[in-house]
Amino acid sequence: MKKTDYKKELIIKGTQKRKGSNNRNDVRKIQSWLSLYAINHPNAGTATGIDGDYGPATERAVKNYQKAIDIIPSGMVTQALFDQLCRPMRDAFEKPLQSSDLRSLVLEVAENHVKSHPRELIIKGQSNSGPWVRSYMDGHDGSIWFWCMGFVQMIIDQAASAQGKKFTSLMPQTVSCDIVGNAGLEKRILHRNSQINNNPSLVKPGDIFLIKKSRLDWTHTGIVIDIDGTTIETIEGNTNHEGSRNGIAAMKRTRNFKKSNIDIFSIDPLI
Structure with missing residues (x-):
């Protein structure tokens, strides 16, 4: 494939959390996917601002997402949790194709x-x-x-x-x-x-x-x-x-x- 920029959207450089050594670009990715999740799950309470600041609102939105998918709410985003957040994109771009x-x-x-x-x-x-x-x-x-x-x-x-x-x-x-x-x-x-x-x-x-x-x-x-x-x-x-x-x-x-x-x-x- 020539158009491979989607791969950048599937990774974060490290675990992101409140009062951590945050990467603002990664935090914006997390906030974006939390907001996208909220569009399809309006009762989840994951919609939040997209500003790159891992503040109390983002932490709460992460905890709400973890509750929604039956994970103990830590308020931290590891790569494994981020994989679940952006799974819709991975499915769209990397799901094995069956047609000939x-x-x-x-x-x-x-x-x-x-x-x-x-x-x-x-x-x-x-x-x-x-x-x-x-x-x-x-x-x-x-x-x-x-x-x-x-x-x-x-x-x-x-x-x-x-x-x-x-x-x-x-x-x-x-x-x-x-x-x-x-x-x-x-x-x-x-x-x-x-x-x-x-x-x-x-x-x-x-x-x-x-x-x-x-x-x-x-x-x-x-x-x-x-x-x-x-x-x-x-x-x-x-x-x-x-x-x-x-x-x-x-x-x-x-x-x-x-x-x-x-x-x-x-x-x-x-x-």
């Missing part, structure tokens, strides 16, 4: 990710932040880092790597929808909306959809996982229930490509 053909691999990887509930956080007033965003965006996060293409390329990278292939033979490594869209045009593997309206069979599971703003400007992307008539089911990052290109999470959506200005980037050359 590339399109099935893409779908399997996409499903693994969405089941692990990737979400962004707001840190220091910046949206598009946190461990999931950094993992998809080659280490970057913050409000300007819309992460939908980083999410898509991570999925294609994982799937291609399972077959010993490099996704960069299909497209440049980038977080820009425009760069990928233009690469598709140059390689003649980008099917325009008018083409797929006339011939929906051009759209296949595992392909990449791109929402077009103008002829050479695309604003959002995701993975096609199913096609039914003029609708596509998708898995996409940095979206929400409205289908925003700057939402908060990865999720499944259903889109009508006749009513939306959607182009399709084919992964056929990688097969």
